[in-house]
Amino acid sequence: MSWRSERIWIELITGSRKTSNFCWAFILFLGSLGFLLVGTSSYLGRNLISLFPSQQIIFFPQGIVMSFYGIAGLFISSYLWCTILWNVGSGYDRFDRKEGIVCIFRWGFPGKNRRIFLRLLMKDIQSIRIAVKEDIYARRILVLYMEIRGQGAIPLTRTDENLTPR
Numbered sequence: 001m002s003w004r005s006e007r008i009w010i011e012l013i014t015g016s017r018k019t020s021n022f023c024w025a026f027i028l029f030l031g032s033l034g035f036l037l038v039g040t041s042s043y044l045g046r047n048l049i050s051l052f053p054s055q056q057i058i059f060f061p062q063g064i065v066m067s068f069y070g071i072a073g074l075f076i077s078s079y080l081w082c083t084i085l086w087n088v089g090s091g092y093d094r095f096d097r098k099e100g101i102v103c104i105f106r107w108g109f110p111g112k113n114r115r116i117f118l119r120l121l122m123k124d125i126q127s128i129r130i131a132v133k134e135d136i137y138a139r140r141i142l143v144l145y146m147e148i149r150g151q152g153a154i155p156l157t158r159t160d161e162n163l164t165p166r
Contacts, residue, residue, distance in 0.1 A: 006097075007096060007097045007098040008094065008095070008096050008097070008098075009094070009095040010092055010093070010094045010095075011092060011093040011094075011095075011156075012091075012092050013089065013090055013091045013092060013093065013106065014089075014090060015087045015088060015089040015090025015091070015107065016083045016084055016086075016087055016088045016089050016090070017084055017087050017090065021080060021083070021084055022084065024080060025077055025080035025081050025084060028073055028076060028077040028080065029073075029074070029077040029081075031073060032069070032070045032071075032072070032073020032074045032076075032077055033070065033073075033074070034049065034070070035066045035067070035069045035070035035073060036066070036067055036070025036071060036073075036074065037049050037070070038057060038063075038066045038070075039059075039063045039064065039065075039066035039067030039068075039069075039070055040067065041057075042057040042058065042059045042062065042063030042066070043059045043063055043067070083109075086107065086109065086110060087107055088107060088108060088109060089106060089107065090106070090107050091104070091105040091106035091107055091116070092104075092105050093105075093156060095122075097122075100121055100122045100123060101119060101120070101121060101122065102118075102119075102120045102121075102122055102125065102146075103117070103118070103119050103120075104116075104117070104118040104120070104154065104156075105117050105118075118154070120148055120151075124148055124149045124150070125146060125147070125148060125149075126147040126148065126149050127146075127147045128144065128145070128146055128147070129144075129145045129146075129147055129153065130142055130143070130144055130145075131143045131145060142157075143155055143157060144156045144157040
């Protein structure tokens with residue numbers, strides 16, 4: 001989504017609140033909870049989940065491994081839910097022609113660098129570069145970079161966004 005006028009262009013950046021992130025966090029939470037319940041039911045000797053009788057899974061070593069995977073999955077799921085809650089990576093790019101200023105703002109993880117704000121002069125922009133990368137599935141991913149004098153390249157678009165004109 002973007003907003004344009006004669007002198008100002010604002011491009012909003014989505015961040016981590018995407019449908020795919022919600023789906024992955026939910027699936028990972030349910031799967032890890034299932035692993036933990038199966039490991040716990042094998043330790044207790046009672047059926048906490050009716051689909052898997054606890055007599056078929058002995059606690060050592062299968063129950064311990066299932067419990068470990070369940071706990072690890074809950075940690076990864078909680079990390080995903082926190083990034084969704086904090087909306088890490090969202091923000092905006094603002095280009096002001098009249099003032100000659102480019103502002104880049106992103107939300108980060110809580111702490112000292114929670115707000116990432118860059119203010120650059122347009123005259124310091126050396127170039128805009130499009131890089132083509134291929135992932136393991138042989139898909140081409142286009143990444144838009146802004147080259148700044150003395151600071152290197154700053155990525156402007158996410159690798160999963162479309163670069164087709166609107």
